[in-house]
Amino acid sequence: MRRRLINSTLAVVLVVIAVFGVSLVIVETRTIENSAQESVESDAVRLVSIVDTRLMGGEAITAHILRDQIAGGRYARIQIPGRDPLEVGERPSGNVIASRKAGERGETVLVEASRSTVSKEVGRTLLIILAVALLAVLAAVLLAVRQARRLSAPLTDLAETAERLGSGDPRPRHRRYGVPELDRVADVLDASAERIARMLTAERRLAADASHQLRTPLTALSMRLEEITLTDDPEIVKEEATIALGQVERLTDVVQRLLTNSRDPRTGSAVPFDLDEVVKQQIEEWRPASRSEGRAIVRSGKPGLRAVGTPGAVAQVLATLIENSLMHGDGTVAIRTRVTGNQAVVEVTDEGPGVSPDLGARVFERTVSGRNSTGLGLAVARDLAEADGGRLELLQQQPPIFALFLSREAEESAGEG
Incomplete structure (x- = not known):
């Protein structure tokens, strides 16, 4: 050129x-x-x-x-x-x-x-x-060489930027050349780089979240299937298969929820549901794991609550809290349901040392972990809760009390009022 x-x-x-x-x-x-x-x-x-x-x-x-x-x-x-x-x-x-x-x-x-x-x-x-x-x-030769360099150097630089984008390096360069047409191309490439960076971040975040959130449910499902292979009782096989099918449905819902949040975290599919049913299901699912650790899971509080949210997402949040208690806590894992204002609250606690003071509220940040874990579980759980209009909070550090706040069903709130 x-x-x-x-x-x-x-x-x-x-x-x-x-x-x-x-x-x-x-x-x-x-x-x-x-x-x-x-x-x-x-x-x-x-x-x-x-x-x-x-x-x-x-x-x-x-x-x-x-x-x-x-x-x-x-x-x-x-x-x-x-x-x-x-x-x-x-x-x-x-x-x-x-x-x-x-x-x-x-x-x-x-x-x-x-x-x-x-x-x-x-x-x-x-x-x-x-x-x-x-x-x-x-x-004329000198001016032509100077003008050619002024035009060809930016074009070469823009070509290198486009090549970097194609090779997976989406960092914008923010370089301008004093030529309106070339600066316009640079603006478009920088905007494309930022969009590609956001897309790559979302894809990597989805892969990490999916890997973390599906690991434990898949392990539990594998245990169910192993129990089916070890028994000859048709009733037990039927019961375990029914439970396994329920776990598969919840896993499907979790995957769909993660995909939805990766596209738009504000998109929710909240519906009224029976909170007791979700709590009961999680207790039954985690009881074998707690028994293998020599620990127990108990429930208390107000029964018969109905909340507004995505049942699969709420189940995944509770599974994360129970898993953290079994992995990082000690003693009995206690699940308590209560009402505060127009919200239903599910609290999960244990008898362990709790959250260290240096972590505090940072425990919900990604990659922040008190022990050798990924630090993704609570961050993903908080995103799932917020996508349905709820929130996940650490009410107390020692002993640890995590609380999931959900909106109550309108008719239930009006009836109590």
């Missing part, structure tokens, strides 16, 4: 120089020839005038007297009736410029100048025009 810009600029300059240069040479040549002709005629008129004057006064007319009246290098021949011709200077050979004038006394004056003088003047003019043309070409 740089070469094409330079060549096109030079082509334009050369065409302009050719058109105007030829015209200028023609005009200057004619001007020089006309000027030389006028100068010769002027000398002839002057000599005629001098000869007339001296003839009228009876004065002598000699070559010495007339030599100073014509330009150097020119030849003059004065013809006076009744006298021999009078010559001044050396007659030029070859092509000449001549002018013949007649006086009042019958005399004639012929002035000649060599055309080589005109040719030399024309040659000097051509050299000057050629030098100016060369300077113009040189200046």
